[in-house]
Amino acid sequence: MKTWMKIVLGLAAVGLLAAFLVYTFLFNKKHPDYEKLPAAYSLTARELYDAFVKSPEAASSKYTGKVIEVRGILGKTETADSTVIAVFVFHQGDFGDEGVRCSMLPKYSQEAQRLQPDGEVRFKGYCTGFTGDVVLEKCSIILQ
Amino acid sequence: MKTRTTFLLLLSLFVAGGAFAQKFITKTGYIRFYSEAPLEKIEANNHVVNSALDLSTGGFVFKVLMKSFEFQKALMQEHFNENYVESDKFPNATFAGTLTNFKEINVGKEGVYEANAEGKLTIHGVTRDIKVKGTFEARQGKLIGKAKFNLTVADFNITIPGNVINNIAKTVEVTVELTMDKAGM
Numbered sequence: 466m467k468t469w470m471k472i473v474l475g476l477a478a479v480g481l482l483a484a485f486l487v488y489t490f491l492f493n494k495k496h497p498d499y500e501k502l503p504a505a506y507s508l509t510a511r512e513l514y515d516a517f518v519k520s521p522e523a524a525s526s527k528y529t530g531k532v533i534e535v536r537g538i539l540g541k542t543e544t545a546d547s548t549v550i551a552v553f554v555f556h557q558g559d560f561g562d563e564g565v566r567c568s569m570l571p572k573y574s575q576e577a578q579r580l581q582p583d584g585e586v587r588f589k590g591y592c593t594g595f596t597g598d599v600v601l602e603k604c605s606i607i608l609q
Numbered sequence: 610m611k612t613r614t615t616f617l618l619l620l621s622l623f624v625a626g627g628a629f630a631q632k633f634i635t636k637t638g639y640i641r642f643y644s645e646a647p648l649e650k651i652e653a654n655n656h657v658v659n660s661a662l663d664l665s666t667g668g669f670v671f672k673v674l675m676k677s678f679e680f681q682k683a684l685m686q687e688h689f690n691e692n693y694v695e696s697d698k699f700p701n702a703t704f705a706g707t708l709t710n711f712k713e714i715n716v717g718k719e720g721v722y723e724a725n726a727e728g729k730l731t732i733h734g735v736t737r738d739i740k741v742k743g744t745f746e747a748r749q750g751k752l753i754g755k756a757k758f759n760l761t762v763a764d765f766n767i768t769i770p771g772n773v774i775n776n777i778a779k780t781v782e783v784t785v786e787l788t789m790d791k792a793g794m
Contacts, residue, residue, distance in 0.1 A: 496686070532698065545637035560659075561792055566636065595700075596701075
């Protein structure tokens with residue numbers, strides 16, 4: 466085989482390999498494992514809620530889109546479809562309890578349902594924003 | 610600012626409604642975006658939609674966190690947040706409007722009622738008037754709302770880059786499902 470043909474075939478093989486790697490790692494990129502990611506912030510649920518109530522825009526810039534670890538006294542748990550939501554309650558608004566809502570990862574559903582209100586808990590989750598409640602999703606239990 | 614004022618004004622109707630107002634709420638409403646384009650079907654699901662309905666005035670509001678939309682592909686979710694809806698700048702989508710036929714809905718009489726909603730939808734900082742037809746089912750003291758409608762992406766200044774434009778349809782089908790409880794329950 467002539468040298469130039471070998472070079473062209475070699476470059477083509479490298480190109481195919483690069484395309485395969487881009488496809489595998491980029492287009493098939495996995496969602497973040499929020500359970501394993503370190504928390505950007507660790508604070509009480511009360512502090513987190515107060516930050517958003519006091520200044521929603523500033524708190525959103527700081528906390529939304531970040532993994533947050535919160536601790537505090539559990540108010541209650543709710544179930545919506547198959548998702549268990551643990552709630553820290555700090556205010557009674559016109560639309561019911563307001564505070565920090567943590568939607569649990571499926572693997573923590575059963576454990577979360579066994580949590581007792583008024584107990585100290587610690588969760589880690591991904592903050593998606595503020596609706597009157599601070600919303601954390603993909604939550605894991607760190608300490609019961 | 611004008612949109613936020615409208616949203617807050619409508620929200621204040623709930624506050625002023627008084628103890629006997631028939632307020633229904635959910636914090637776990639469901640919204641799905643679905644688009645079908647030549648190269649790909651794209652679906653995003655949000656299970657933490659806030660909505661409130663006051664059956665004494667027809668006031669009807671939604672607040673939707675854009676970062677709560679989940680896509681099957683992580684890269685698509687990244688592009689959605691960073692490039693299309695710019696969720697760092699515009700973290701919420703809101704609807705502030707009224708259920709125009711609210712007087713026809715009787716929570717005490719179980720059954721499915723037609724629901725006609727009109728109001729202002731704000732996505733990506735752009736507000737548009739919309740009208741949506743759906744249903745509310747009264748069942749065991751709850752209201753179960755369902756609706757399906759289409760949105761044109763460009764109407765909200767959402768620009769799809771040229772290299773992925775064939776992956777994403779210009780029109781997105783929106784599905785809404787709510788199970789609303791009486792406030793204070």
